[in-house]
Amino acid sequence: MGSTTLNRPFLKWAGNKFRIMQHIHTMLPTGERLVEPFAGSGAVFLNTDYDQYLLADNNFDLISLYQILAEQGEDFIGQCAKLFRDATNQEAYYYRRRIEFNKSKNLERKAALFVYLNRHGYNGLCRYNASGGFNVPFGRYKRPYFPAKEMYRFYQKAQQAKFLHVDFAKVFNELNTGDVVYCDPPYVPLSKSANFTSYSAGGFDTQQQKQLAQLAETSRQDGIPVLISNHNTQFTRQAYKQADNIKRFKVMRSISCNGQQRKPAGELLALFESRVA
Numbered sequence: 001m002g003s004t005t006l007n008r009p010f011l012k013w014a015g016n017k018f019r020i021m022q023h024i025h026t027m028l029p030t031g032e033r034l035v036e037p038f039a040g041s042g043a044v045f046l047n048t049d050y051d052q053y054l055l056a057d058n059n060f061d062l063i064s065l066y067q068i069l070a071e072q073g074e075d076f077i078g079q080c081a082k083l084f085r086d087a088t089n090q091e092a093y094y095y096r097r098r099i100e101f102n103k104s105k106n107l108e109r110k111a112a113l114f115v116y117l118n119r120h121g122y123n124g125l126c127r128y129n130a131s132g133g134f135n136v137p138f139g140r141y142k143r144p145y146f147p148a149k150e151m152y153r154f155y156q157k158a159q160q161a162k163f164l165h166v167d168f169a170k171v172f173n174e175l176n177t178g179d180v181v182y183c184d185p186p187y188v189p190l191s192k193s194a195n196f197t198s199y200s201a202g203g204f205d206t207q208q209q210k211q212l213a214q215l216a217e218t219s220r221q222d223g224i225p226v227l228i229s230n231h232n233t234q235f236t237r238q239a240y241k242q243a244d245n246i247k248r249f250k251v252m253r254s255i256s257c258n259g260q261q262r263k264p265a266g267e268l269l270a271l272f273e274s275r276v277a
């Protein structure tokens, strides 16, 4: 499948799976509903064809944005469009909006600002300080793209989806027969010094990676298949050794701190098939 036939997520998102959709497609079991405990930008949701979706993430701002877009569609897209002009692509303006975002209690305004910050901030990062304040610096892009088409596509497909702001472990309590689970946790580090886990306040540690593998094992015993993505490392090969099928491949990815150097990173997909006939 060429990338021209794929639907691009409207958010820039670290670790998004847009570029490896063809590998994911070959591994995803069929079912009625796709459940994603680590929804991120929704690349997998947007490029699969299940009847229903349950999209969860522990990033409150992300899930709130999806709920508002799903409900309001074009009206909300119009609100976001107002934040994409020459005058809004300026450093001082960006920092004022960042302060507004961190103070605002108005969820709709916050959601529109989240889209603005995502496209005008450095590298499309989503990073918070210890007090939960969004702290990504200005990105200095020439003309940030307003993803109107991509937001509209998301809105249309979101009519088949439910969005949940919860920790991944809780999502496993929501599973029903006929579900398929796709898990895309924050990557385990490729090296001891590397740290790619700051998607939201609080990281994702080794214990949580192991807990996820254990939840995949329990789910398949209950008849619900689970596919997990991660880096291909000694740790993940060990953590997913009970999987029925492991696919390894390389992908060009921006993994360095400055986001410019692209190295091929080893990826892995581990499928825990249903144990119930």
Ligand SMILES: C[S@@+](CC[C@H](N)C(=O)[O-])C[C@H]1O[C@@H](n2cnc3c(N)ncnc32)[C@H](O)[C@@H]1O
Pocket: 009, 013, 014, 015, 016, 017, 018, 037, 038, 039, 040, 041, 042, 043, 044, 056, 057, 058, 059, 166, 167, 168, 169, 184, 185, 186, 187, 199, 200, 203, 204
């Ligand atoms: C690799 S990204 C998912 C990318 C997504 N598949 C995509 O294509 O855009 C990992 C996601 O896990 C979320 N996350 C991190 N820790 C979590 C936790 N404990 N529970 C649920 N979600 C978590 C992050 O907010 C982030 O969106």
